[in-house]
Structures are given as C-alpha cells and as structure tokens.
Amino acid sequence: MKTTIIGLGLIGGSMALDLRKAGVATILTGIDSSETNGSKAVELRLVDSIEDEGKALSTADLVIVAIPVNASRAFLPAILDQVKKDAVVIDTGSTKNLICKAVERHPKREQLVAAHPLAGTENSGPTAAFEGLFNGKTNIICEQDKSSDHALRVAKHVFNTLGMNTIFMEADEHDKHVAYVSHLSHVSSFLLGQTVLDIEKDKKNIFDLAGSGFASTVRLAKSSPDMWAPIFEQNSEYLSQALAEYIMHLQKFHYHLMKRDTKELHNIMVKANEIRRILDSEAPKREPIAVKS
C-alpha cells in the first residue's frame, strides 16, 4: 500500500518503521509542518520522501494521522476531503471525543478509523522513533460502527502488524478512562518535577538524590508540552474530575501526616498496593479484532 504519514514524530515515525519492515507499506511518503523534521525523517529513512499535501493525500491507499490533537481536530475534515475513494485514514490521537465530533457529518467519515494506540515514551520528534514501540501494547478503536468494513479491515491489518491488542470503546468512554490512567499520570509527573525544581535551587542535589524511584515517577515530566497542552485542553472536563479526586486524596494523606496518624497512612498504602495485583497480572487473551461481516 502507498502510505502517507502525517506527522513524522515518535508515533508516526515508529509506525512507518514497523509497516515498512512488514511489507505493509510499500511506498512511504511524509507530511510534516516542520521542514527540519521532514528532512530528518527522510535522512533516517522513516519515509522515502516528503510530498506536498495534495499529492501525498490524493495518491495514498493508507493515511496515518499522528499529529497533536488540536491539529487532528482542525485538519481531519480537509484530509478526508482530499483522499481517494477507497483510501483508509487512521487517526492516532490521544483524545477521541472532539476529534470524532469534528468529522461526524463528513461524507467520507466511514473511511476514517478513530484509534488510539496506547504507546509512547517521553521523547518526541523523528529521532525518537524506533521499531517495536507498539508491540504487545493496547490499541483502542472508537466509534467502530462509523467506519466501513474495508476501513476496519485495513486498520486491523495495520494494528495486528504492529503487534497490538485492539479493544473497542465509545469516544466518550475512551476520554474518561484515559483521563485517569494516562493524562492524570502526566499531570502528576509534570508537577512533581516542578515542585522538586522549585525547592532544589542547587541543581546538583537533584541529581545526587535522584534514586531510580524518583527518575521513574518524574519521567513523564520530560514529555512534549506541544503535544500535551492540546490533549489536556480537549479532555479538560474528565481530566479536571480526575485531578480533583487526586488532590483530595493527597490532602487526606497530608492531614493524616500532620496528625502523625501513621496507622491511617499505613492503611492508605495497603489499599494503594492493590495496583500491584492489577498491573502484574497476566495480559488477558484477546480475540482478534472483530470486523462487521
């Protein structure tokens, strides 16, 4: 398939690598708003060439959209306008509600698969891309009923090739869940980094004391603000709920800490330990993606 990747960063670039390796993408062209990223992506052989938008979109069999969610929301209608009739467009953004709304009445809506492959690192840009990023991770497809059988079949082939387990969810349910298990983690980490930077004027001490625990908790604070600010904006309602609950839990802990109620602190930690059982459990076996027949 002739494949066009819009957004040659960690997600788009890593998909390009895996899809080329598997022979799914035979010709790979790229579109990126940054000329530097475009050249870098060609130099790294993520894509064969950079083409202008009109040509890249009108000739592609498969278009993968891996740009910040505000850009997805703004440009998806125009992307659908330009693709040919049997082309398939896969959006990979981390929010789905507003993105799906932006194209709900588009005449080519059924050519779009609204997906969210749950994979990433704290790094961004074409140099961050690597083979195998998606392997063994979960992919979410939203509003599957609004995609055609053909589009879902192609998307299934793509995500199976990447080694992902796909599950299905409504867009609103998706946004709520990721507010808690992904977006809140990022906020927690950004502000932990900020708090430690604020207090530790002598930067050397941060390094000295940064045991692996701190490094792991604060890793996400290295993430790209250009990518995350629009995600937080689009998911502000659910993220706001999640953040309010998190702050409430921290305040309760703070209260017991100040009261020196060590027994209650212990109880809270025992409950939080339950996360171990869940995270360490075996990955549930999944059915291959069901396609409407």
Place this chain on the structure above:
Amino acid sequence: MKTTIIGLGLIGGSMALDLRKAGVATILTGIDSSETNGSKAVELRLVDSIEDEGKALSTADLVIVAIPVNASRAFLPAILDQVKKDAVVIDTGSTKNLICKAVERHPKREQLVAAHPLAGTENSGPTAAFEGLFNGKTNIICEQDKSSDHALRVAKHVFNTLGMNTIFMEADEHDKHVAYVSHLSHVSSFLLGQTVLDIEKDKKNIFDLAGSGFASTVRLAKSSPDMWAPIFEQNSEYLSQALAEYIMHLQKFHYHLMKRDTKELHNIMVKANEIRRILDSEAPKREPIAVKS
C-alpha cells in the same frame, strides 16, 4: 570480616550478596524478626546462618542495619551496646535525623556510620534481593565527624565495593532533600494508584489502558507500607512541606485547566521539562570518600 546483617530484605540481602562475592564478608550471619524471612535468606544463601542476637552482634566485625526506620531508631542503642570494641555498625535507613539523635550520646557512637544508600525497587523481602542493586547509585553519609576514622574507612570499603558514589551531608539536610526527591515521589505514586483504583471499578480497564507511562508513574505504589509508614512518620515535617507545595502546584494547574488557559498549562510544562536536562546530565565525577587522616 565476619558480617552480621540485621534485616534480610531487599537492602540487607542485596548487600550480603555483593559483599560475599567481593570477599569483603567472609562469614555472613543474619538476624531477622521474621523466622520465615530468616529461613528464606539462608535457603537463598544470602547469609550462612541465622544466629541469636547476642552471639551475632558480639562476634561481628561489621554489622549492617537494614530494618524499618522506626526499628533502627528503637534498637540502634542496644545494637551498639552489644558489639565488640572495634566492630563497625552501618545504618542504612531512609531517614537520618531521629536515628542520629537516638544514639548521639551513646558511648560507642563513633563505631556507627549513619548512611543512606539511595537504591531500591518496589519489591521487598529476601526474595527481592539481587546482585548489583547499588552499582552506580549515590550513597549519603551523615554526621561523618561523629564516626571514627576506622569506622569511616570500613564504610568506605563497603560502599566502594558496592559501586556507590558517596556524598556527605548533615542529617537534617539529608532529611529535607529526600523528602522532596524520594519520599514525595512515593506519596505521589501511592495516591495516584488510589485515585485510579477508586474510579476504575471495572479492574480490567486499568490493565487495558495502562500504557507504559502509567505503569512507570505508579510503580512506587507497590512499595511496602511497613517500610514506608515509619519513614513518613519520622520525616513528617519536611514531607508535609513538600506535599503542601506539590498540592499547591496541582491546584494551580487545575485552576488553569478549568479556565481553559492552555497557554499557561503549556508554560508550566515547559518549566517542568527542565527536569530532563538535570536527570539526563552526566553523573558528576566524584572524589573517593575522604577519610579524616
């Protein structure tokens, strides 16, 4: 050296493995309040045998104390009482202020080195011990002036053998710094786990949506409450400050999120990104531990 390890968990057990391998510990005996842990440690060959406290302490050249900080504070005076005149005792607890105070007037104070090797995982108990846990990590020694040259020399040998870089700090300074870069991370992670558990009644969704970002941020929520409750209690004053500042930062973020002030959210994240520069920087070269001559 005949070495006695008090507390055969992750820290004590991992030290035993490295010290035996390097030939520093020739005979290894263990003391543990749990009989099960004691037998397991012998079975895993962390130590050669479990001895009763009186014998294990009175015959050891080196005693390593790796027990919860409330136990260290309570038992260190009695441990010093029982060791022979040229024996060296190394405490490894994660708080130092109250532990140092507990022995400040002890006649054998100079036989003690108050240390904090900054290493660990979210796992605990003898089965969690492994070779190389400490390699390349930072060790802190507090109140070095209160330890004898001999005790510091032995401690230097031990921590160099483990591959650690040692730095020196006052006990109070230590407790303040670790409140921010270690203890706060743990609180942040415990409560993040709790928040997600609270909302996600359908546990399968947590697993499905747990991208590597969430798993990394919440990893410390798996840590042992028996170990952490006493740490939080002993460092409640500094941790309380750190937690108040963290909550304040989260509340400011929440405010801007609700106001849909995406530009300000972006600014906050750009500032937090500075943590990358610090964490990714080269480890500074350190002088070998200076010993009073």
